[in-house]
Amino acid sequence: MRRKIPSTHALTAFEAAARHQSFTRAADELALTQSAVCRQIAALERFVDVKLFRRTRRGILLTEAGARFSQNVRARLDEVERDTLAVMANGGAERSLELGVMPTFATRWLLPRLPAFKRDHPGITLHLTPRVRPFSFEETALDAALHAGYAGWPGTESTLLMHEQLIAVGSPALVGARKKLKPADLTRFELLQATTRPYAWRRWFESVGVRFEGDLAGPRMELFSMMSQAAMHGLGIALVPRFLVEDELADGSLVQLTSHSLFSDRSYYLIWPERRAHDPTLAAFKAWVEGEAKAYRDRAGAEFAE
Numbered sequence: 001m002r003r004k005i006p007s008t009h010a011l012t013a014f015e016a017a018a019r020h021q022s023f024t025r026a027a028d029e030l031a032l033t034q035s036a037v038c039r040q041i042a043a044l045e046r047f048v049d050v051k052l053f054r055r056t057r058r059g060i061l062l063t064e065a066g067a068r069f070s071q072n073v074r075a076r077l078d079e080v081e082r083d084t085l086a087v088m089a090n091g092g093a094e095r096s097l098e099l100g101v102m103p104t105f106a107t108r109w110l111l112p113r114l115p116a117f118k119r120d121h122p123g124i125t126l127h128l129t130p131r132v133r134p135f136s137f138e139e140t141a142l143d144a145a146l147h148a149g150y151a152g153w154p155g156t157e158s159t160l161l162m163h164e165q166l167i168a169v170g171s172p173a174l175v176g177a178r179k180k181l182k183p184a185d186l187t188r189f190e191l192l193q194a195t196t197r198p199y200a201w202r203r204w205f206e207s208v209g210v211r212f213e214g215d216l217a218g219p220r221m222e223l224f225s226m227m228s229q230a231a232m233h234g235l236g237i238a239l240v241p242r243f244l245v246e247d248e249l250a251d252g253s254l255v256q257l258t259s260h261s262l263f264s265d266r267s268y269y270l271i272w273p274e275r276r277a278h279d280p281t282l283a284a285f286k287a288w289v290e291g292e293a294k295a296y297r298d299r300a301g302a303e304f305a306e
Contacts, residue, residue: 013040018070100131100145144272161293170237190236191218
């Protein structure tokens with residue numbers, strides 16, 4: 001059965017016109033005449049049998065259907081361009097891995113470790129794509145993903161890297177001379193609250209056997225990165241994933257207030273589709289990231305054991 005796919009010339013002209021909101025500027029970008037761009041878009045509208053632009057006295061505007069379509073077309077053309085550049089690189093001999101990542105985890109934990117991977121595997125290129133919402137590998141070009149949450153997706157395999165370890169941190173100036181406190185001492189401080197985890201502090205106190213009378217009130221913040229910055233500036237104490245504040249703990253701008261930590265219900269996995277299970281490039285990355293995760297778990301346990 002023949003695929004119902006418009007010509008790439010028509011899609012390219014449409015994407016450029018939609019981005020510029022102008023046939024003239026699209027023609028300039030593509031080194032075509034304005035009439036040629038108009039013909040390509042007219043052919044595309046006939047193909048899909050939907051009006052994609054509205055002509056006005058001031059120019060052109062995308063219709064609602066055109067706006068939705070343009071977003072999808074732009075994403076697909078970007079993927080085609082990326083794949084084309086990848087196969088062109090080194091005559092197609094380059095080994096690469098398309099990896100979906102949680103942005104904060106990738107920035108704070110993965111990226112600082114990647115120079116070691118590059119040194120050990122100079123022939124492999126990692127491409128990182130942010131993924132914060134559920135997705136299907138069948139609908140993306142991803143080879144694997146670093147995912148926070150649960151594994152067991154249909155049609156996938158996975159390996160556990162680490163459980164999320166929440167620790168209480170604050171600035172040395174706020175804490176004073178004593179860098180390590182008893183868990184009950186933390187009730188004296190302003191407790192910075194994560195908007196997405198309103199019960200985190202209560203669970204932390206319950207896990208260490210501390211009863212807290214009244215509401216656990218404090219400034220609410222959407223992002224852990226905001227909470228850690230607020231804690232550094234003495235606005236209160238924060239309960240954050242340990243991997244997020246490793247640099248701050250190392251340079252002393254934050255201190256871990258007690259040796260107690262709480263493992264949340266969130267864990268970090270490397271997940272890949274079953275069809276990629278025997279891919280040597282993925283196998284190399286899997287072995288490396290498992291080793292890094294084990295070293296991190298071992299070091300965290302040794303440094304912050306009760």
